[in-house]
Amino acid sequence: MLLSKSCVYGLRASLFLASREQGEFIPIRTMSDKLEISFHFLTKILQQLTAEGILESFKGPNGGVRLTKPGSEVPLMDIVLAIDGSQLLTECALGLPGCGIKNPCPLHDKWAETRDAIREMLEHTTLTELVNKGKAENLRLTTEGGFDILFDD
Amino acid sequence: MLLSKSCVYGLRASLFLASREQGEFIPIRTMSDKLEISFHFLTKILQQLTAEGILESFKGPNGGVRLTKPGSEVPLMDIVLAIDGSQLLTECALGLPGCGIKNPCPLHDKWAETRDAIREMLEHTTLTELVNKGKAENLRLTTEGGFDILFDD
DNA sequence: GGTTATTGAGACTCCTTTGTCTTAAAATAA
DNA sequence: TTATTTTAAGACAAAGGAGTCTCAATAACC
Ligand code: SF4
Ligand code: SF4
Numbered sequence: 142m143l144l145s146k147s148c149v150y151g152l153r154a155s156l157f158l159a160s161r162e163q164g165e166f167i168p169i170r171t172m173s174d175k176l177e178i179s180f181h182f183l184t185k186i187l188q189q190l191t192a193e194g195i196l197e198s199f200k201g202p203n204g205g206v207r208l209t210k211p212g213s214e215v216p217l218m219d220i221v222l223a224i225d226g227s228q229l230l231t232e233c234a235l236g237l238p239g240c241g242i243k244n245p246c247p248l249h250d251k252w253a254e255t256r257d258a259i260r261e262m263l264e265h266t267t268l269t270e271l272v273n274k275g276k277a278e279n280l281r282l283t284t285e286g287g288f289d290i291l292f293d294d
Numbered sequence: 295m296l297l298s299k300s301c302v303y304g305l306r307a308s309l310f311l312a313s314r315e316q317g318e319f320i321p322i323r324t325m326s327d328k329l330e331i332s333f334h335f336l337t338k339i340l341q342q343l344t345a346e347g348i349l350e351s352f353k354g355p356n357g358g359v360r361l362t363k364p365g366s367e368v369p370l371m372d373i374v375l376a377i378d379g380s381q382l383l384t385e386c387a388l389g390l391p392g393c394g395i396k397n398p399c400p401l402h403d404k405w406a407e408t409r410d411a412i413r414e415m416l417e418h419t420t421l422t423e424l425v426n427k428g429k430a431e432n433l434r435l436t437t438e439g440g441f442d443i444l445f446d447d
Numbered sequence: 448g449g450t451t452a453t454t455g456a457g458a459c460t461c462c463t464t465t466g467t468c469t470t471a472a473a474a475t476a477a
Numbered sequence: 478t479t480a481t482t483t484t485a486a487g488a489c490a491a492a493g494g495a496g497t498c499t500c501a502a503t504a505a506c507c
Contacts, residue, residue, distance in 0.1 A: 160336055188454080202505045334466075338485095353473040
């Protein structure tokens with residue numbers, strides 16, 4: 142898989158957060174229920190995002206997590222880097238150790254192109270962009286429901 | 295990672311085979327030594343390629359494996375499909391189950407573009423193409439050596 | 448202060464991928 | 478026929494990713 146499961150869950154939760162009013166703390170339990178993700182697992186993932194400064198958290202009643210920046214300033218890349226690290230964009234198609242451009246393998250040129258396409262996509266797509274699209278067309282973030290299910294509290 | 299380790303090993307071994315004269319059986323032991331891959335592990339991987347008809351094998355002295363077709367007719371895609379399956383090209387960025395274009399997630403359009411770039415690359419690159427490039431520029435297939443190490447028997 | 452709601456941290460289990468090992472089957476050669 | 482070289486098949490172990498559970502820490506509310 143391109144992205145790990147943790148990463149995908151992190152992205153979905155981030156989209157959820159970006160779809161809410163900024164500044165509002167959302168309990169992880171709410172997200173895990175709506176997004177159909179194990180609560181404890183999602184908690185661990187979001188802790189990583191908090192540690193990276195992408196989210197901030199607040200304990201106790203009315204607590205939860207929220208984005209530290211408006212979703213329009215958060216490219217998908219930030220979340221991918223925080224959870225999966227940079228392997229996808231630095232590591233290589235043939236996985237040869239210690240490889241740079243100095244001593245390339247035959248696949249390098251073609252792979253570099255493809256990899257750049259992936260990088261571009263992740264860097265130039267923001268949470269808000271996807272949220273707007275998702276709201277407009279009622280696209281889905283979960284197995285069954287459309288984007289709107291996130292809002293019938 | 296984009297490709298599994300098994301898949302990468304399968305690709306490297308296939309490049310090795312494509313670099314030899316067609317029709318020649320190469321013992322797996324020779325490849326595992328040159329490519330620095332565990333013999334038993336590589337054997338299992340190549341068995342998959344044999345089962346898929348990409349390779350054919352011959353037992354006993356002077357036995358080994360070889361490509362069933364000239365390397366110029368084998369796109370990387372064939373090997374990737376045989377080992378990793380079609381997930382990479384059919385499965386989706388957000389990994390929602392049972393997803394097609396009917397009920398897409400917000401990432402679908404962007405991801406579909408990127409995925410097509412990967413598909414194009416794998417479909418339009420053949421083993422022979424990479425071998426020619428590798429021979430011409432002495433590119434590497436292993437940690438240390440250049441392409442030429444494959445030939446000092 | 449005590450109870451409740453929430454995140455934080457870590458141990459633990461489960462499953463898949465990766466890798467090793469052993470034995471069988473086939474082909475050759477002496 | 479017997480020994481040797483090779484692939485085939487499958488059991489097994491090790492490592493990492495995915496997921497569960499428990500307990501502590503913090504904040505709000507009564
Ligand atoms: S040459 Fe490029 S694609 Fe090939 S192993 Fe090195 S960095 Fe990766
Ligand atoms: S909409 Fe497209 S990218 Fe999103 S989960 Fe479905 S198939 Fe995958």
